[in-house]
Amino acid sequence: MGMCFGVRDALALAHREAATHPVTILGDLVHNETVLDDLRRRGIRLEQDLDAVDTPTVLITAHGASEKRLAAVAARGHRLIEATCPLVHVAHRAVRSLVAQGFHPVIVGRRDHVEVRGITDDLEAYDVVLTESDVDALAPRERFGVAAQTTQPIQRVRALVDRIKLRFPSAEVRFADTVCLPTKQRQDAAENLARMADVVVVVGGANSNNTRELAQTCRKFGARVHQVVSSAELQQDWFHPGETVGITAGTSTPPVTIQGIERWLHALSTRWTPEAVDVVAHSPELETVATQ
Numbered sequence: 001m002g003m004c005f006g007v008r009d010a011l012a013l014a015h016r017e018a019a020t021h022p023v024t025i026l027g028d029l030v031h032n033e034t035v036l037d038d039l040r041r042r043g044i045r046l047e048q049d050l051d052a053v054d055t056p057t058v059l060i061t062a063h064g065a066s067e068k069r070l071a072a073v074a075a076r077g078h079r080l081i082e083a084t085c086p087l088v089h090v091a092h093r094a095v096r097s098l099v100a101q102g103f104h105p106v107i108v109g110r111r112d113h114v115e116v117r118g119i120t121d122d123l124e125a126y127d128v129v130l131t132e133s134d135v136d137a138l139a140p141r142e143r144f145g146v147a148a149q150t151t152q153p154i155q156r157v158r159a160l161v162d163r164i165k166l167r168f169p170s171a172e173v174r175f176a177d178t179v180c181l182p183t184k185q186r187q188d189a190a191e192n193l194a195r196m197a198d199v200v201v202v203v204g205g206a207n208s209n210n211t212r213e214l215a216q217t218c219r220k221f222g223a224r225v226h227q228v229v230s231s232a233e234l235q236q237d238w239f240h241p242g243e244t245v246g247i248t249a250g251t252s253t254p255p256v257t258i259q260g261i262e263r264w265l266h267a268l269s270t271r272w273t274p275e276a277v278d279v280v281a282h283s284p285e286l287e288t289v290a291t292q
Helices: 005-018 033-041 067-075 086-100 114-120 132-136 154-167 181-196 209-220 255-270
Strands: 023-026 045-047 057-060 079-082 104-108 127-129 143-148 172-175 199-203 224-228 244-249 278-282 288-291
Touching: 005 023, 005 033, 005 057, 005 086, 033 045, 057 067, 067 079, 086 104, 086 114, 086 143, 104 114, 104 154, 127 132, 132 154, 143 154, 154 172, 154 181, 181 199, 181 209, 181 244, 199 209, 199 255, 209 224, 209 244, 244 255
Parallel strands: 023 045, 023 057, 057 079, 104 127, 104 143, 143 172, 199 224, 199 244, 244 278
Antiparallel strands: 278 288
């Protein structure tokens, strides 16, 4: 659970750049309010609109950007630095390869998500699907090339690929698996966690897609779920003596935030003697740690 290498590397790059000169991040470096507040405290500017940027150096977020967007930044004379996750670059290359081979690109993901826009903005024609009804609305094609937003649950992606094949049996459908390994690992861990816990606290940004997906997975496998940004949002009446409480976190959640959640739950459990709350967490190695 918690921060993936792509987020850690993007943050380290932003910190290094800001230590020596003014930097503007074009968009939100990651979808986590705690992290963004820390960047602002370091003097880093966050702008959604390129016209509002007035620093020589511009940093592209971990979610990546289209070649069209990068060219627009460079054309304004800015020094351009990419903090794009390497696995997002893999997704971009996979889609370009599918198009070059004559496949109509279909992206499994959220149409309004910055990563999806970064992939699709350079395409002349494409479709974005997230549900079965989206697939049912696709126009017939001879060849479909399917890729995915890196933080989509792989089970959903594969199910939609199968539906495309079922709906267009005479079409050639090629799937490029661009769901990143950290997302797959965290989804697997969340599923295991939800099976053993009565309630799961999912820690992450309110606008974080992978955090939202973790919460949905935990609900799917039976746990009561509460998604929070920090321990300040926790409420005692969410938990009851004798229950097992699970913790998981999105890929942009700082370790200190996760530790704060665990400390809060342990403090609550000590007030419930002789009964206590089990706090179950998954380490990055997906091992289970239980404390009483």
